[in-house]
Amino acid sequence: MALPRSRRTRGGLAVAAALSLALTGCGGDGGSDVGGQDATAPGADAITEPVTIEFWHSMKEKNELAVKALADDFRKVNDKITVKPVFKGDYDQMVVAYKQAIQQEATPPLVQIYDIGSRFMYDAQQVVPMYKFIEQDKFDQSANIEPNIASYYTIKGKLWSMPFNSSAPLLYMNADAVRKAGLDPDKPPATLDEIGEWAKKLTVKDGGTVTQFGFNAALYGWFVEQLTAQDNAEYCDNGNGRNGLATKVNFGTGAGPKFAQWLGDLVKQGYATNTGRPTDQAQNAFKTGTIALHLESTSALGGYTAAAKDKFELRTAPFPKPSASSGGGTIIGGASLWINAAGHTDAEKRAAWEFVKFANTPEQQAKWHAATGYVPVNPQAKSNDDPNFQVAVTQLRAQQPSPATSGCLLGVMPEARKGAEVGLEQAVPAGAGQEPRMPAEQAMQNAAATLQSPIQKYNANVGQ
Amino acid sequence: MRARTIRRRGPTGEHRLSLLFLAPSLIIFTIFVFYPLGRTFYLSTMGTDIIGRANKFVGLDNFAAMFGDPGFFKALGTTALFVLFTVVPGVVGGLAVVLLLESRIRGQRMFRTVFALPFAFSVATASVIFALIYNPAVGMANGVLSHLGVDRIGWLTEPDLALISISITTVWMTLGYNVLVLSAGVGAIPVEVVEAARLDGATGWRLHGRITVPMLSPQLFFLIVISTIHALQSFGQIHILTKGGPDGATSTLVYWIYEKAFSYGSSDFGTASAAAIVLLVVVLVCTGIQFGVLERRVHYR
Structure with missing residues (x-):
């Protein structure tokens, strides 16, 4: 980052401005650093050289293996982006780790947060809302995200995070x-x-x-x-x-x-x-x-x-x-993916979105579903034909999204x-x-x- | 380096050298003890935002909130009971096992190993195993009881019983360590003393009561102090077995602090820090009492 040119009298001001930019971790690619409503989604041209991003998740055992497989598959089709999955403990521990990361200005570009942490994520003002990327890419939301799952993560009519691993209640x-x-x-x-x-x-x-x-x-x-x-x-x-x-x-x-x-x-x-x-x-x-x-x-x-x-x-x-x-x-359970804005370059944000988009594809969703047993988020994904599982899919698709079935958004x-x-x-x-x-x-x-x-x-x- | 140290060997040189040797422990203590301690006092006077950052000075409000919470006093009472239920059976049980092992039974060594074995279990492993044993529907404990014609017991779901069940687990875990320490203590009692007592006609309980136990008093004292502190700080078994429930019946002070600071998305570090200071005071008072009252009765050779 170059120091702004200035006359001697304005030098102090310029240095202060440059310092404050540097302190807030603004990257050299002109990316906006703010999170929340005003965050912007960078386009595909943000990635010019290889970038590695961390993905904090709470998936263990066979689910963790499925996360790793997803990251490996992604690497095969995107040679410029490497996604490093990092297990950060269970859902509750993840929130603790994430809050600490905010304090230390060291959040990962991509984080998995449980359903009931959604309101906190909205209020924490750290992320690029998912709908900004969806608009930027003209991503077909209704065709690729099950409306009864999307409704949970929709705040004031807009999708804030990408549902990732979704579960439903059964008898x-x-x-x-x-x-x-x-x-x-x-x-x-x-x-x-x-x-x-x-x-x-x-x-x-x-x-x-x-x-x-x-x-x-x-x-x-x-x-x-x-x-x-x-x-x-x-x-x-x-x-x-x-x-x-x-x-x-x-x-x-x-x-x-x-x-x-x-x-x-x-x-x-x-x-x-x-x-x-x-x-x-x-x-x-x-x-x-x-x-x-x-x-x-x-x-x-x-x-x-x-x-x-x-x-x-x-x-x-x-x-x-x-x-x-x-x-x-019923209400969908599970967790969703959030892309962090604060402290991240446009390349990192874009890389996170590329991965999120990849994880949502019908092929990857079918694979993810088969490996973990979570409900496929993408309605085009083929789900396994175990009748015990199909009960959940039928139950989910039979209902109309409503405020009641979207679940309660509450900070606590x-x-x-x-x-x-x-x-x-x-x-x-x-x-x-x-x-x-x-x-x-x-x-x-x-x-x-x-x-x-x-x-x-x-x-x-x-x-x- | 050496040459310089020798040349400077005045009082100041030695002083500096000692500081150099102290430096590693000073650095570690500063990072892991003094700084967190200072931070705890600081946070206890601060309010926190939703991310857990201290955002405003609130004076003693956190202490007021804590003392106004009935759950806090319940946790204090639970902590006292938990100490009682674990320290007394743990130390007395350890002593009983060691004295029995002393009576020259067959396979003494094997028994000593067997009794010391639980010490090798981590808290998490032991708790998961006990969770299976205590399962009200399919657990082994109720399985054994059903053979005796006793109906199922909610080991961890009956509020009056849950703390006792967790205490049993804790005693099981600490008994091994207690046996090890006391066994070593018994081994260190001079043979002459025991022989002299035997010559004087002391046997069995008389020998134990007058010779072995008093000679073990340093070890017993050590175990009482250590077990009390451990009991005050116990966390893993509570977290895995009951999560502080049912209805807060097993929420000790440490668990209460954890819930305020970390669990369920909470990040109320202010109130948690205030409670941590109370815990510090409790540990200090307990240790103080133990050193003041008990230590005078300890027989050091």
């Missing part, structure tokens, strides 16, 4: 157990009450102890979010935080207490077991075949299929609705999810014959109220 069934109880796995229960009826019939006792539970699910706040959307209700106010900053969460009424009460009753009556908050515990229980009905995300399907092999027949069904009259749909969404989980812990007793610590309604209302202070603090911090 899992041990079909052998279902048939043994004289029930038909082809006509699965569709509402909470129907699951309750089934669970009663599916609970098997040997003497005093239960050898098979009718139902089990982790005390996972995500299910409360899903059931709320199934009711076509909003999880937080201001149009699920999409018309403006949300100021409160709504899980104190409606599907929240309904689910808590329902699950608490089932556990108390001995038809369900309470394996607590860690999802691993519920998954381990279901894998052994001692649970007949179970709620989880599609991301568990691969593990369940392997575990059920030679043990029991695994079947899936659409995620239940709170009641027969519920007219909503991770804390809100944890709040709902604490409510569930209070409302669901530990085992059969036990009383909950608190009535469901009160537990969920209290839990929702504890979110007030973090929400206000967050909103005050982002200046609204």
Whole structure:
């Protein structure tokens, strides 16, 4: 970067200006350094020489291998760009690492952030919104991104990040157990009450102890979010935080207490077991075949299929609705890709976009989906024909995007999810014959109220 | 270099030389202890923005927020219980095992190795194994109980039991270390002392109570201090087994700090730093009490 020419009298000013430019890390290629609404997307001509970019992700084990394969495939068709995937821990740890990187002005050009971190990413003002690249390249969004997935990452009508690994909620069934109880796995229960009826019939006792539970699910706040959307209700106010900053969460009424009460009753009556908050515990229980009905995300399907092999027949069904009259749909889960602007050259930003675009192609999406079990983001991508998986695809495509099924955008969404989980812990007793610590309604209302202070603090911090 | 040092061997030269030798540890302490400590005090008086940057001076507001949070006091109580549930069984259990091993049973060496083995497990590994054991639906613990005709127990899901279950895991993990330290201590007791006691007719519990245990007091004291500090700082087993639940029943002070600072996208470093200062004070007070009261009863040779 050349110092601006100036007369001696203006020299000081010029040096200061140059210094401030240098300090904010402005590259020599004239790239804009700001993130957020005013960020600009560089065109394809930004890449003139080889560039290497880091991609921070949270994919482990087989998923990490799939990320590496994606980066390798990309290298084969783009000899100027090298993408270096870096595993940064789970989703929560990623947010911690990313915040530290912002403080040290060392963010990677490309970062994978979980769904519930989207509002934070929007407010952190670090990124080039994805729609700017989409407009720049005249990228066909509607043909390449499933609208029900895009809706989650759409803020004020514009796509801010590229959905990458998406999952959907499902009802899992041990079909052998279902048939043994004289029930038909082809006509699965569709509402909470129907699951309750089934669970009663599916609970098997040997003497005093239960050898098979009718139902089990982790005390996972995500299910409360899903059931709320199934009711076509909003999880937080201001149009699920999409018309403006949300100021409160709504899980104190409606599907929240309904689910808590329902699950608490089932556990108390001995038809369900309470394996607590860690999802691993519920998954381990279901894998052994001692649970007949179970709620989880599609991301568990691969593990369940392997575990059920030679043990029991695994079947899936659409995620239940709170009641027969519920007219909503489910919300997509998973994570999306964000391109950082602050502190990055145009070449880096463009390189990140080239990779994002490549990852979205039907071929790569099909490959990614086959390797990881995530729902393909690109509707043109061929998904595997496992009927258990197709249930999720059908469920997703059958619904119309709406504010409810887009999910709640909330700066403190991770804390809100944890709040709902604490409510569930209070409302669901530990085992059969036990009383909950608190009535469901009160537990969920209290839990929702504890979110007030973090929400206000967050909103005050982002200046609204 | 050497020549210069020798020539300058006055008081100042020696002083400089000592500083040179101290430099590595001083640098390490400054980076990893003094700086974070100072930073903690600084952050405890600051508000943070959504990225976790200190953005404004708030005085004692963070402390007020902390003391106004019922979860904080609950965490303090949980921490005290956790220390009680892990230090006492850990040290007493370790002592019992060592004394039993002393009674010249067959396969003494094998047992010593077996008891010391858990020490080789990392916290994460041990916690994952215990998570499987404690699983209410399919875990081994309930499997064994069902053979005894006892119905399932929510080891980690019953709020009154969860802390005890985590304590059992913790004791299992620390017992090996305690056995190692105490075994070494027993081995170091002079044979003459034991023989003299035996000649005087002391056997069994009398020998242990009057000779072995008092002679082990330095090791016991060391273990009590170390286990207390470890218990106050325990994190991994809580994070893996319960995430502080159910309903905050296993959220100790360290876990509470973690939740405020790092988990669930939170970056409230102000309140977390305020709580970290409280933790520092608690550790100092505990160690102070232990040194002030217990150490006087320790018999150093």
